[in-house]
Amino acid sequence: MGAPGLCALLLLLLGVPGRLQPPPEGPPSLCDPRVMERFILEAREAERGAAGCGPHCDLPEPVAVPDPGVNFNLWRSLDAASRAREVSGGQAALVAAVLRARELLRDPRVTPTLERAYGSARSLARLLRGLPAAAPPPAAPPAPLRVRTLPRLLGVLSRFLRGKVRLHLADTCPR
Template structure:
């Protein structure tokens, strides 16, 4: 084969590479990533606020001991039980947990007067109240099986509740 016979396949190969670099469709390209749904962005923000509150109380020691146990929602999720619940029961579980969380943080604000724990409590309260806005319209329900905590870091473990039951609930109910 002569020089002219080798040039044609090389030119074709170069042309195909150039077209691919320019983005001319030759084979299907993956769709561009769409931004996460609004509910996902909102819950991520609440989780970030909750983690900041937790970090602020980490290693606090005796100033963060609560003089009385406070009831908070159980952050754990039994996935088999969760799947068996209908949407209404899931909503009541989340609403009851959120209400218990707000009440516990408010009570902790009354009980703990240490100035250095105040910012953590304020952040946690803000996150819990903002969550109430997102969950507005859910029926009020008694908190399911609360867990009793005696320290501020345990109380502020609310990010586990947010990452668990609240995120699962929003994944089912938020428009995509």
């Protein structure tokens, strides 16, 4: 092995920052703020992208979504398990809503947006289940609202992430 190969091996073994470091072990954690910020950024981009899409983004039937709003007094009164159920149930309802919208809207102009939103919502649901205080979603996730357009659905997803999910992570993740 020549000098360049030996240097590369030493850098790898010593773990010099920014140089040939092995990939991190395990799946990403939602407790890493960069991971959640990425989910929020993707949701906002999808929401903005669908904002002016017009009649081809109208759903032929309404889909049920959770209320993304946060009543802070009520939120503070809930215990950790109730908060976790609220978030996991809401996320499950959002996954179902995006899946249903994907089935209802076959327009090729919105398919990529729906595919990304569905994949992102499912990934987030998986990561939420991996949190220390994870709770299974209720048997019938609460979905009190109904939306009739793709932009509105993506707006609910974005607000849910920025509100309830972010608050839940602030409670659950170590400082």
